[in-house]
Amino acid sequence: MQAFAELLDRLVLTPQRNAKIRLMADYFRTAPDPDRGYALAAIAGTLDIATVKPALLRQLMLERMDPILFQYSYDYVGDLAETISLVWETVEPDEAEVADLSLGAVIHRLQSAGRGDVRGLVRDLLDRLDGSARYAFLKLVTGSMRIGVSARLVKQALADMGGVDASEIETLWHGLEPPYLSLFSWLEGHSERPALSMPAVFHAVMLATPVADGDLTNLDPQDYAAEWKWDGIRVQLANLDGTRRLYSRSGDDISAAFPDILEAVDFEGIIDGELLVGGTARTNRATRTFSDLQQRLNRKTVTRKTIEDYPAFVRGYDLLFSREGDMRPLPFSERRAALSGLIEAASPTHFDLSPLVSFSSWKEIDQLRIAPPDPVIEGIMLKRWDSPYQSGRAKGPWFKWKREPYNIDAVLMYAQRGHGKRSSYYSDFTFGVWTEVDGKQVLVPVGKAYFGFTDAELEILDRFVRNNTVERFGPVRSVRATADHGFVLEIAFEGINRSTRHKSGVAMRFPRIARLRADKLPRDADRLETLMAMIPAGTVEEMDGDLSS
Template structure:
């Protein structure tokens, strides 16, 4: 456990992407099986220990600590695993013989324990481990890493370790299970590449690069097809040999949240598209906003009522496999013709085809980009007519030309500590704008943001929170926000829609803090009517 604990400590303190990858690759080379496999599963979020819940951990720590003191500690630290690892007082009667328990041994003990015994097993392990190993143990069993490492980064570390392309790792990923013994044997050069029994695996998606003015000047519009860029989430749907899977663009299996799509497929193959809710073009019903799609995301199961209120469908972009035939090497036009035939035969309420946007000049396309015909469109996709479907982000074949972001000036209203390396800073902010309420101007919350600012700006924001907190609601701080005293930030966002879920009646898409406006008084910030006016033109279009 100490080697895994050291890895986590160093990952937390290492901001550079390549340095994180090297740390993980070195660990995977040196750690034995099955320890490295369970560490990999924990880092990538594929390790599931259903018997260990956060509530159990809180119960254990409250057996030895005053509840109020623990809440104050948790509030200050901001991370449950880190808090418990710091405040835990080991039982001096407990032996320390197993103080260097390995990840493999720990997982085995927990998987072997009955539900009635797991409470005592976790308590015993917390007593046996030192502070750093205790933190690693808690991260291992809860899966809530928050150390600046994504599943994609972990896969890249595996690729670097074995000297293979990360695409090979991603193709294998969903056909393997912890502790990944076959995977590591292959990466160590001791066996052949694992053979997958499940054909409906994820294939790395083809990505686009942002279109620049230089690109526009150099490219010939006759070489490209244009499609609308829809405001959902990019997905890959696979249906081969009786196995059906729906994957996010990063390769996460989200099938459980969308049984309506899985059950409806009448074709075999793998398609690339946009996951949306509402009605398809083939049913002449409106496609709904991203805020509606969010009702279905990040769920393991969905209710019948949710399936009825938020019907999901896929708007097809591309075809990777036609049946079992890999057609990624064919050109875009040929793939699209086969995709159109496939979708035309599929249920019209679950699948439709992303339409092409006719244009002759870049100026004509730019005008369409700035005023799209549907509020659920966030820009234009450009695809070379002769482009094959290749994994990754190679500049040239595909471009994205997004609408210019919306910008408003808003006032900070609430703040909360971040997680991981930001756990000691107030870095999650709720902001608001002015509206009339009971005959007077008042702030109404319109969004939350936790990125967009630099480390130096974070220091400024954190200092303001500490010096201007007027109320506390658990971990949340209410900030002084008056017309002549408060903190104004410029917020950029990709889109805005009406929402019945939010008090303000609006929901923003991808809000982020673009600038700190310390030169402005809060009374100069924008009004709710300004945001509502941003929606109206799209609805009228």
Template sequence: MKDFANLLDRLVLTPSRNGKLTLLVDYFKATPDPDRGYALAALTEGLDIKGVKPALLKELVLERMDPVLFQYSYDYVGDLAETISLVWEPSDIEAASEEDDRLSAIVERLQRLGRSETRGVMRSLLDRLDTSERFALIKLVTGGLRIGVSARLTKQALSIFGNKDVTEIESLWHGLKPPYLDLFAWLEDRTEKPVLATPAIFHSVMLSTPVEDRDIATLDPADFAAEWKWDGIRVQLSCAGGRNRLYSRSGDDISGAFPDIVEAARFEGVIDGELLVGGTSRTNAPTRTFSDLQQRLNRKTVTAKMLEDYPVFIRAYDILFDGAEDVRPERFLDRRDRLTTLIEQQAPNRFDISPLVPFSTWDELERLRADPPDPVIEGVMLKRYDSVYQAGRAKGPWFKWKRDPMNADAVLMYAQRGHGKRSSYYSDFTFGVWTAIPGEGDVLVPVGKAYFGFTDDELEVLDRFVRNNTVERFGPVRSLRAEPEHGFVVEVAFEGLARSTRHKSGIAMRFPRIARLRQDKLPKDADRLETLVAML
């Protein structure tokens, strides 16, 4: 555990990408199996320790610390792992062998434990580990390291370590499991490249980059195909050996929530597309909004009524495997021909293909982008005719050109501290708009939450306002003074609106960000809920 803790400490303090790569490569070289495999899983958010939750960790620390003092400490530090690692007072430290405190030994022990045993083992570990090791342990068991290292960067480090192409590593990734013994054996040239025996696995998706003004000036429209960008969720349907599986873009198996799609697939291969609610173009039924799709998301099972009320389908974008043949190295147009043939053979109410948008100039496409034919369209995709399907977000082959965002002026209502580098600042903001409530008059109702879009200088301004205008505290949340004549107005940019039963307003913004600080406006001049309802 000590080596893993040292790695995390050094990664947190190393800002440069190349510096982080060097640290990772050196760690993989110096660390034996299976420790490095479990570290790899933690760095790529692939480690699953179900028995330890943040609530349990808080209960453990409150056995030894005044709850008010802990809350003040947590509020100041802003990170649970860092707070507990610093305030924990060891008692009755039990001796443990170096072997017991290896990363692999700790992970495997925690994975075997029953719920009733977890509390005592975690208490014991926190007692005998030092501050850095406690921090690493808590990060390990709660996931989400927040140390500035992405899964992609970690795979790049593996590529350097093993002198292998990162795309080869990507092609294997979702067919292997921690502690990745076969992967490291191949990277060190001790065995041949692993052969994936599991059918219907997830393959890393190809991502696009946003179009910027200078991009359009350098691109030739004759080199690109355009498709509508649909407002659903990106999915991958993998079918092999009689087994069908539906995955989110991050590789989560969501088959249980969408059995209607999984059972309807009648092909061997892997396709990439957008999951939507409503009817396909092949049935001439309308496509429904993202808020309808939300009714089906994050469910392990669905009822027959939900299947009937919210029918889903896949609007296919691309094909990765045609049968057992890997067609990712083929040109986009050739893959699209294969995809068209495949989709034509599938159930018309469950599958269609995303149509190409004809255009000859960027000005023409920009007009189409600004006024698309369907409200479920959020922009256009640009794909080079000769592009291969490659994992990750390489700039050049695919671009996304979204519609200009909607804007509204809203009033800050609540604030929370951020995490990591922002743990000393109030940087997470909930904001609202005005509406009339019988018997109460005009009140603010929340419509969204944002934690980015502002500069470091603007963050200083926002943080200072929170500190000087807090009227109530709810744990880490600060309720802010927000009156018609006194408060803080921000211009919020967002990409859409959806009905929401969780918000008192009945509306939630999609992908909001703070676009400008409107210190020139009084809260009474902010937008009203009726304006957002009209937008919706």
């Protein structure tokens, strides 16, 4: 447990991507089985243990500490696991007990515990672990690592450890389970590459490079196909040897939320596409917005009514595998032709083909990008006709050219401490705009943002919050925000919809802080009417999907 705890500590304090990869690769080389496999699963989010609710941890903590003192401590630290790990009174164990507390032993005890045993088990382990290991344990049981490491980064660390391509790890990933004994054995050269019992596995996706100034100048438009970039999520749909799976672009299995899609698959192969809600072009019904798709995402099960209210379909982009075999080495023109024939014979309500956009010059396609024919279009995709399908983001074969983001000026209203390396800073910010209520001009919250700013800008925002707090609501701070005193933020966001969940009546998609506007007074910030005017006509209301954070 100590080695795992040290790994988490160092990952939290290490901002550089490559340094994080080296830390994980070194740990995987030196940690024993099954500890390293469980550590891998914990960091990648594939560890299946009964999570411990924060309420239980608070109850255990309040058995030993004054509630007011604990609340003050929690408010100061900003992270529940870190707070408990610091203030929990250590009980000195004997040497035999300490020797038992490997990560594998802890996981085994958690997986073996009955529902009625969890409380006592958690208390016992908190007593026997020191501060650092206690923190790692709490992160483990709450399922909230928040250490700045994505599943993709973990897979790259595995690839570096074994000297293999990261795409090989991606291909194996969904066919293996913790503690990944066969995977580590192969990476260390002790055995052959693991054989997968499930053929419908995820394959690393091909990514596009954002268009920058000058990228297209020396390229011939005739060498590229253009498609619309749709406002859904990238998916990979696999149907091989009777096994059907639907994966997100990061490789997460989202099959359970879309049984209607899987039931409709009557072709064999693996296609790359966009998951959307509404109607396909083949049924002449309008494609709906991302907020509608949000009603289906992140669900373990869906009701028949949800499926009927938010009918999903896949808009095909590419064909990776067909009944004939691996299509990826073929040029895009041949893959698309094969995909076209496959989709033509598929269910028209569940599948269609991404339409090509006709153009003859970069200027012409730029004009189409700026003013697309449908509000759910985010921009343009450019793909070389002769490009093979290759994992990763190689510059040149594929480009994405997005519309300019929406921008507003808003006023900082509330702030909350961050997590991990940001736990000492106020870094989660709620912002609002002006509207009239009962004849008075008031600020109404319209969204939250916790990225987009530099470390230097974070220092400025944190200082303002500390010096201008007017009320406290648990970990949340309300800051001074009047017409003549406050902090104005320029907010960029990708889309906006009506919302019945938010007091303002709007929900933003992917809001971020673009600039700190010290040159503006709060009275100069935008109004709610301005945001309402940005909502595309005919947009379906977002009922219960929170897009503001």
